[in-house]
Amino acid sequence: MTAAPVPDQAPTRTRYWVLFLLCLLAMITYMDRAANGSAKKAIMEDLGVGEEDFFWVLIAFQLAYAMFEIPSGWLGDTRGPRSTLLRVVLWWSLFVGLTGFVGTSYLGGVYLGFTALIVIQFFFGVGEAGAFPNIAKALYNWFPAADRGFAKSIIWMSARFMGGLTPLVWVVLTDWKIGGIHKPDADGVTTGLSWRGAMWLFASVAAVWCFVFYFVFRNKPSEHPLVNEAERAEIDVGRIEAKGPVQVPWGKLVRSRNLWAICFMYVVTNFCWYFLMYFLPRTLQTEFKKWTEEPNGRILLALLAGCPLLIGMFGCLLGGTLSDRYIRRTGDRKWGRRLFGMIGYGGAGLCYFAAAGVKLADPDNLFLFAFFLVLMGFMNDLIMAPAWAVCQDIGRDYAATVSGAMNMFGNLVGAVSTLLITGLLMKKYPGTQGILICFTMYGVVYFLGVGLWLLIDPTKPIAGDSEPASRPVQATEESETVTG
Template sequence: MVRDHRTPPAPPSVASSVPAAAGAGSPPASEKPTRVRYIVLAFAAALSMITYLDRVCISSAQSSLIEDLGLQSEADLKWVFWAFALAYSLFEMPTGWLGDVYGPKRVLIRIVLWWSAFTAITGMIGMHVGGYVIGSLTVLVIVRFLFGMGEAGAYPNITRALHNWFPFHERGFAQGTVWMSARLMGGLTPAVWMVLVHGVSVLGTPPLLHWRETFWLFGVLGVVWCVLFAWWFKDRPEAKRSVNQAELALIRTSAAETQSGHRHVPWGRLLTNTNLWILGVMYFCQAYGWYFYITYLPRFLETQYGVKPDSLEGSIYKGGPLWMGAIGCLLGGFLTDWYIRRTGNRRMGRKLFGVFGHAMCVVCFLLCPLAPTAFWFFLAISLAGFFADITMGSSWAVCQDIGRRHAAIVAGFMNMVGNFGGSVAILVTGFVLDASLAWHSQHLAIPIGAMSEVQKADGLLTGYHVNFVIYAAVFVVGTICWTLIDATKPVMPDEPAAAI
């Protein structure tokens, strides 16, 4: 009988025997493992894509929002972007804890339905109905905060599911695949938005949907995913009949690391763990520069380089850091697992690619202010996305390595601190842009409201350049953090040792 994941854990000697009991007897030598775990990975990757589609699309809607809400510039949207990042940060650990206690299936279904509803509601802000306007900038801030509450639980619970379904030597690949899918969809979102909302100028195709209807369509996708996931998924492989004994034995390579989560979490010991805090600060630095890609980047390319909303080339530029990041995620996940299999050194296998990736981000962000054309800027910012995301497989695999039965909580903590960094970056970036625009207004002796679009773009440019230098400085700190992270030191060192 499979032990209920909600019951208190048995002592290590008993708990570690549970996987063996679930797969009583050794599998026949000729039996090949089934590959059911890769269907789990497909569900996780699909959810990751929906997550980024719903998250990134608002950056493509900036121009429409600025016009419909009567805003002065993209800097006025900083509170909208910030509300999502703040809520995403605050609710990471609570939803990660829920996944450890109740299992990822129930938690994921609830949160996906939640954020899908607020994705659809976002499309209603500013609508004129019977002489009334639905919502305002303030309402949009609230809606995006509630949207962020829902999305906060996605990756901690995906991590919990992968922890249950994958052996440690495949976790880097699994996490790399999940994040590759996310980044790929994020990179494709500007192109999807262009096709649906603006049409494609080079092909002469007309728009298919209003921007509001596009938000409604994206909301429906999450509901479809929930229906299929509820029908097929099980929290643990022992409960899935299509998993044979050979695959179960493979998944349970490190039996001590596959124990179920539980309610009794030693918060004090977790939150005073130095390794965990260094991991969190590293991810703060990772998210600080990354949030530029899904907030200010599309508008920056339109105002500073004249990229048109219906330009196919422009949609590629806008999504560059994310689709290049997709390549980085997959490559980084493969490399960290390959290194560990070859050398047996998990500590260096996680750390090496983190140090390299963040160090290269410093170089790329310093090149951004020097880019003379949209293409060269696209190249610099996309390489920054690539090198940052080459660390993603290692980052999330470390959460499983050091978290073990607390994997979702550790992942939630890392992502919480990281997205708090994103919320800080959004506000700092916005305030720097505000200050730059105000200085330019004073220099021209023209009120901001009376400035032309060209004058506003000129005023914002210095602020953008200052922000790129700040992003580079933050990645220096991230590089230092990677040198200190140790994937072989669990947050609960008295738990059974890992198999490697």
């Protein structure tokens, strides 16, 4: 156990620069992912494939994203998040760049068609799978337990901010020039940045981040030259470091009922939320066509499509902050995590029901329809920081692996099923009928999620599931997660 902070030395604040870098990574992750929803019409037109079949591309991404969560988390736990994050970000930036070549024969005369796009998106998902588990590991290493919920909420706030802003950024990059919306030239061709150019720009941003990250980040505060003893003491107070290399207890992970409850809980978010990321932008354009006839209307729809994520970022911040505050005041870590997860899921389900009701009763009411979807995004995101903080609570030295297990299961079952079900439903029942079916289904699933939170106990770590959940508060790792 480490000593208290050095009294005559002002602590450095290097951990906040680390947090800033990780927030940028979360933003880039969602920017690159959300670009698919904005670019799909242009991509499919260049490929000569119907836009309604784009969900196969999304399924390929989500399958890979789910399958490689645990391996990426294991790498972060055993080899450190620094080398793992550098590898995965460089990997996915390569495949974001390759996406810009589909529909062409630029690469050695080889034509990249729809099948190539699916393969490219699969490998893009392989890379992105490593981001959030290793962010969780980095936060575990760099932040004291009392600040981990808050730090995780800042990460998700940043991710949602960029995910929500991307549809608007995309319109600005591809439809705008200095002075306003692009006008077709004499040949009827716009002079703006093509969707390919936008993809290459996004890929380059990720590559630049890797360059900066290489020089700034270290796996632990003890390895960083700019961290003084006082800051290390602040970060490590009460922490019990693992002796020797971390050995992930796979048997305990598989047998942990707590971890299985977390995994099924996270299925709910992935099943119900991905409509906002991949289907909402185009749904608004097709269901409220009169707004697409004017440039300002297109900008409005792009902004509304991103608003559930933009407002959701405040849900991320509020959920983590309130969870930590509740635990500090009551000492009850179990309900400090559960309560805001249950409120978030219950509220999100009601919002989906309300949005379906609006579409049924007043199908042309864009603003009321969008209002309930925006509120749904906020309510869903109340659970994000508590959910990921629970993984740190029970995972500790295996935080990346536990986070990866939750994200893998959630994406594999939740995201893939909703993309497949929603994609097929929207294809078979276009328009209001498909929306009503999907939204009713999502609302029911959210209410099932409320019950799943009751099965989660953040006071039982993976390494000690058989130990009593209640014990005296001590300055050890057990008490550390009480406030984290």
